[in-house]
Amino acid sequence: MQREDLVDLNAFLTVAEERNFTRAAAKLGTSQSALSHTIRRLEARLGIRLLTRTTRSVAPTEAGERLLKTLGPALGSIGTELNALSxxxxxxxxxxxxxxxxxxxxxxxxxxLEKLLPEYPDLHVELDINSGLTDIVTERFDAGVRLGESIAKDMVAVRIGPELRMAVVGAPDYFARHGKPHTPQDLAHHHCINMRLPTAGGLYAWEFEKDGRELRVRVEGQLAFNNVGLIMRATLSGMGLACVTTDHAETYIAQGRLERVLEDWCPPFAGYHLYYPSRRQPSAAFSLFVEALRYKG
Known part of the structure; x- marks a missing residue:
């Protein structure tokens, strides 16, 4: 079938349904003479008359009725599919x-995602859990999520979460046995639970700041983990002090199972950002995803 066949068949269907060249021409956005020419061209190509014309009416011939029965559902199905694509x-x-x-x-x-995905069943999201600084271009990721301070300058960064704070916490029985630190330097006299960083593999140096003074303290203790869940478990058991984001500890603090120290040395810092290459041309799906995550607090 040629492209002009579809155009001519649609013209015939419209005239047959309207039973009037003037109304059909208006519906198709063309002139009555051009529409008449289209129908004559189709009839000549098929070698059979499709419409009976009088001065007062237009009606399908027997051949036209047969074509109409096939053509109507077929073009209707195409129209439905085009609407679906829209x-x-x-x-x-x-x-x-x-x-x-x-x-x-x-x-x-x-x-x-829990709110977004039910509304968009054709949107599929894969999360790769990896705390390392992944090269999203090489690894073919659409975007990454990291703390704002660790994102390269050549990336577009969109804030997707609130500011974060660290909390130095310990169990009440630990403090009953060892006392409480009042400055970051006092941590040298305490058992601390270390976090092994996933990037370079080194131990996290606890970061503090007060009155413009920044400190990084290398702590000592019997335990080191690369998993916050285990750090919290050891801390709750009274094995030492931990330095974690406040959301990991706040429930236990409210329950009285942990106590916080050095709070005035732990200011807020930039939270999570979504980042992606600045040269990326975002699809409609990706733009929707970004807007759903964008922090509005």
């Missing part, structure tokens, strides 16, 4: 791959 533009679809830390996945990404 809805895809309105309702974005596609696959999005994100590399993120476990903490960001639980606290920021999942709450947003």
């Amino acid at each position: 809805r895809l533009r309105e309702k974005p679809a596609g696959n999005i791959r994100i590399t993120t830390s476990e903490h960001a996945a639980h606290t920021v990404l999942w709450p947003a």
Whole structure:
């Protein structure tokens, strides 16, 4: 079938349904003479008359009726599919791959996805849990999620979460046995639970700041983990002090199972950001995803 066949068949269908060349021409956005020429061209190509014309009416011939019965449902099906494609533009679809830390996945990404995905069933999101600084271009990720301070300057960064704070915490029985530190320097006399960093593999130096003075303290203790869950478990057991983000500890603090120290040395810092290459041309699905995550607090 040639492209002109579809145009001519649609013209015939419209005239047959309207039973009037003038109304059909208006519906198709063309002139009556041009429409008449189109119908004559179709009849000549088929070698059979499709419409009976009088001065007062237009009606399909027997051949025209037969064509009409086949053509109506077929073109109707095409129209339905075209409408469905239009809805895809309105309702974005596609696959999005994100590399993120476990903490960001639980606290920021999942709450947003839980609301977004039921509304967009053709949107598919893959989260790769990896706390390392992944090269999202090489690894073919659409975007990554990291703390604002660790994002390269050549990336577009979108804030997706509130500011964060660290909390130095310990169990009440630990403090009953060892007392409480009043300055970061006092940590040298305490058992501390270290965090092994996933990037360079080194131990996290606890970071403090007060009155413009910044300190990084290398702490000592019997335990080191690369998992916050185990750090919290050891801390609750009274094995030492931990330095974690406040959301990991606040429930236990409220329950009285942990106590916080050095709070005035732990100011807020930039929270999680979504980042992606500045040269990326975002799809409708990706733009929707970004807006759903954008922090509005």
